[in-house]
Amino acid sequence: EPEVTQTPSHQVTQMGQEVILRCVPISNHLYFYWYRQILGQKVEFLVSFYNNEISEKSEIFDDQFSVERPDGSNFTLKIRSTKLEDSAMYFCASRLGANQPQHFGDGTRLSIL
């Protein structure tokens, strides 16, 4: 069964550094998402992306965050200047179309030192 893949599985970065989290959504999917999950807490929506542009974003997704689909297969989340509170699991998800379920990757654990 096709799946969403995320790399790396664990990223350790110094505070203030830029980090890029990578995702390969399911190949024929059209909608892409990033979520984060702080340890032991709920999954929080960050941003959705469709037709090469952001369709919705949450209050968490401030100017430090950006997303990009640089080619036909990858979907990236960039954090420009990381803060300690950015430490979390980041999940990518994709879905085929409207009224279809979202499929999640296994996440990238981001640790900010």
Place this chain on the structure above:
Amino acid sequence: QQQVKQSPQSLIVQKGGISIINCAYENTAFDYFPWYQQFPGKGPALLIAIRPDVSEKKEGRFTISFNKSAKQFSLHIMDSQPGDSATYFCAASKGGNNNDMRFGAGTRLTVKP
């Protein structure tokens, strides 16, 4: 405010018993209500989902009950098994596009042999 409230926070059930997890939502514009199952180190995996035009949906041992007037929905796991031990999240989204999905806080289910 678009919130989804989930209870209980944790649940211990004997093998063969029924596990019941409840969620309540506030925004009447929500029209898609999935349940996700998450094992440690893995991303959320869609378990079952319902739309408000039906009051119940059953898939195998998993049943969603939906009460539109009360703005509540619940997950019932019949004949619970130790392999069901995981964290379960309810979620809700609106507009038929399930962008901006809002998650409950999660329920950690332990099924004892």
